[in-house]
Amino acid sequence: MAKESSFDVVSTVDMQEVDNAFGQAKRELTTRYDLKDSGAEISLDKAGRKFTVSAPSDFVAKQVIDVLGTKLIRRGIDLASVKWGDPVPAAGQSVRQTADIVEGIDKETAGKINKDIKAQKLKVKVTIEGDKLRVSSASRDALQEVIAFLKGQDYGQPLQYVNYR
Template sequence: MAKESSFDIVSSIDMQEVDNAFQQAKKEIAQRYDLKDSGAEITLDKAKKTILVAAPAEFVARQVIDVLSSKLVKRGIDLGAVKWGDPQAATGQSVRQTGTIIEGIDKDTAGKINKDIKAEKFKAKVQIEGDKLRVSSASRDTLQEVIAFVKSKDYGQPLQYVNYR
């Protein structure tokens, strides 16, 4: 009997890299001539995994988010991992915008991935284990096909394929 091979589908973010990108963005905002004295601020809450941008205008908030996004990309963080909310009016003319860092696969997304894999009729088993999915099959080629199939779909968050054995 052939031994089963498997891999895990996860969605994980290196919070240290997010923090490094945040620190770089904060430094650039303090030094850039068009943002230096604008009153724009950026804060990171590692525990809640949120980023708060406070700016005097929506245009400035978008510029700050662009600076942060460029730093995240340079650090290897997928921009799909940060979901930005709508700008909210704060005191005076200022606005606040909150970005949430998505980590782990929620039940709805896991169910959708599971359903899509089963609909393609791959000879593979899918198990939902908390915030990850384990895909196993007797054939490694089938697992490669499942990875290619899931990569071709968009589930609204970055996915990684780990523990391939």
């Protein structure tokens, strides 16, 4: 029997790069002329994996989110891994908006990925292991086809393909 090859499908975010992008965005808020004295603030809760933006108006909050998004992209973080909530009115006319940093593949998404791979009718075996999926097959070509197929799909979060052996 041929040796089985496999790879893992994961969804990870490098929190050090997120922290670096946050630091750059925070510095830009204090130096950019249109945001300098606006009263806009941004915070990062590393343990809870959350961003919080406080701003005097919805327009300023969108600008701050845009600045943060630009910094995240430059640092190689996919914006699909940051899920922004709806703006919530805070004291006075100010607005607060939070975002969760998504990491790991939840059960529903893993089931959907598994179902989509099986629908391709390739000779591969998919196992769900916690917050990742392991795809194995005797044929490396079949594994390459699965990776190409998954890259063309949108599951609402970035996927990485690691431990290819």
